[in-house]
Amino acid sequence: MEQLKVDLGSRSYPIFIGSGLISAADCFAPYVRGRDVMIVSNETVAPLYLEKLEKTLSGFNVHSVILKDGEQYKNLDGIESIITALLRNDAGRDVTLVALGGGVVGDMTGFAAACYQRGVDFIQCATTLLAHVDSSVGGKTGVNHPLGKNMIGAFHQPKSVVIDTDTLRTLDRRQLSAGLAEVIKYGIMWDSDFFRFLEDSMDSIMSLDEESLVRTIKTCCSIKAEVVHEDERESGVRALLNLGHTFGHAIECHEGYGVWLHGEGVAAGMVCAARVAVYLGRMSEDEFRRITALLERASLPVQVPADMNYDIFYENMIHDKKVRNGRIRYVIPDGIGHAGVLDDIPAELVSRAIEDLRKKC
Numbered sequence: 396m397e398q399l400k401v402d403l404g405s406r407s408y409p410i411f412i413g414s415g416l417i418s419a420a421d422c423f424a425p426y427v428r429g430r431d432v433m434i435v436s437n438e439t440v441a442p443l444y445l446e447k448l449e450k451t452l453s454g455f456n457v458h459s460v461i462l463k464d465g466e467q468y469k470n471l472d473g474i475e476s477i478i479t480a481l482l483r484n485d486a487g488r489d490v491t492l493v494a495l496g497g498g499v500v501g502d503m504t505g506f507a508a509a510c511y512q513r514g515v516d517f518i519q520c521a522t523t524l525l526a527h528v529d530s531s532v533g534g535k536t537g538v539n540h541p542l543g544k545n546m547i548g549a550f551h552q553p554k555s556v557v558i559d560t561d562t563l564r565t566l567d568r569r570q571l572s573a574g575l576a577e578v579i580k581y582g583i584m585w586d587s588d589f590f591r592f593l594e595d596s597m598d599s600i601m602s603l604d605e606e607s608l609v610r611t612i613k614t615c616c617s618i619k620a621e622v623v624h625e626d627e628r629e630s631g632v633r634a635l636l637n638l639g640h641t642f643g644h645a646i647e648c649h650e651g652y653g654v655w656l657h658g659e660g661v662a663a664g665m666v667c668a669a670r671v672a673v674y675l676g677r678m679s680e681d682e683f684r685r686i687t688a689l690l691e692r693a694s695l696p697v698q699v700p701a702d703m704n705y706d707i708f709y710e711n712m713i714h715d716k717k718v719r720n721g722r723i724r725y726v727i728p729d730g731i732g733h734a735g736v737l738d739d740i741p742a743e744l745v746s747r748a749i750e751d752l753r754k755k756c
């Protein structure tokens with residue numbers, strides 16, 4: 396088992412990575428404050444892993460709540476169901492919520508934990524690649540609004556993060572690819588050596604080779620832990636983790652939550668950002684081709700939807716959380732391995748990038 400730490404003073408927590416960890420009581424029990432545990436999962440993940448996790452937590456008074464599966468259910472109704480279950484079970488302030496699922500369950504559980512009785516503890520037991528490498532770490536929690544993705548939420552750090560690599564064996568290929576978008580993101584925005592490792596290892600990662608998977612997840616979590624340690628509340632460097640997300644969230648919101656997966660939107664969004672970088676002289680055509688080639692090898696989209704022109708992107712992007720004084724702030728790569736936040740990109744240039752990348756009908 397590998398172990399990392401997110402260093403946030405009194406709110407520090409461990410990240411455990413390895414095979415079979417859903418059954419490892421040591422990754423959970425020391426982080427449960429009282430006697431009551433509420434596991435939050437969904438109708439797809441619960442039949443696969445709930446019983447196993449209940450067994451691991453059998454020394455506690457364990458209840459569960461099962462949500463509907465899908466990004467379209469990541470909303471305030473879902474939060475109300477979690478809170479109703481807590482109240483029905485007379486859960487007090489010492490209850491610990493455990494998120495058993497991907498990013499949707501993790502974000503919702505964390506937000507319910509942040510709200511219930513003004514804040515209770517929670518643990519992330521992440522079951523998708525995207526959750527392993529990104530959403531389970533860093534304490535961003537929340538839900539969507541019909542007018543904007545993740546527009547309602549709170550920063551609330553978990554007490555521990557448990558990444559059982561075996562869970563990837565039941566995940567479908569499209570979801571695995573969606574997680575790879577966030578993996579590739581770290582290479583582009585932070586670590587060119589890691590990008591090269593991904594170019595060398597994409598085939599073994601996609602065939603779920605354990606050694607490649609653990610190295611990949613560990614590298615992503617270390618980068619995320621470093622960034623979150625430096626800037627927990629996104630007043631600076633953490634914004635770089637949103638590479639591709641401004642364009643990607645616009646695609647997710649416009650096409651309908653759940654139609655494009657989050658990671659697919661991020662992949663196409665990173666290509667938009669990379670194209671803009673080429674026009675700005677921050678990236679060579681060769682680097683641009685390496686990025687699109689790696690995304691394609693991971694079976695990810697490298698074009699934007701045919702029905703989305705610049706005006707449609709703009710309408711959706713103007714609600715982005717990085718907007719300041721009415722200006723959209725874009726994360727734009729600087730070659731491979733670095734990125735910056737720019738707020739002065741001419742609209743014509745973004746529009747040109749989108750037109751270049753629009754799927755031809």
Ligand code: NAD
Nearest residue numbers: 439497498499500522523525526529530535562565566657
């Ligand atoms: P998801 O949670 O919807 O999971 C994808 C699908 O896989 C679902 O149908 C789920 O039921 C299923 N599933 C989960 N684990 C499984 C397993 N082991 N075996 C079989 N099926 C399984 O999607 P996701 O990609 O994990 O997360 C996307 C969400 O994460 C988005 O809402 C996004 O906004 C959020 N996110 C949050 C952060 C953050 O920092 N909080 C970062 C990135 C993304």
Ligand code: GLY
Nearest residue numbers: 533535633636637
């Ligand atoms: N996924 C972006 C962040 O956690 O900041």
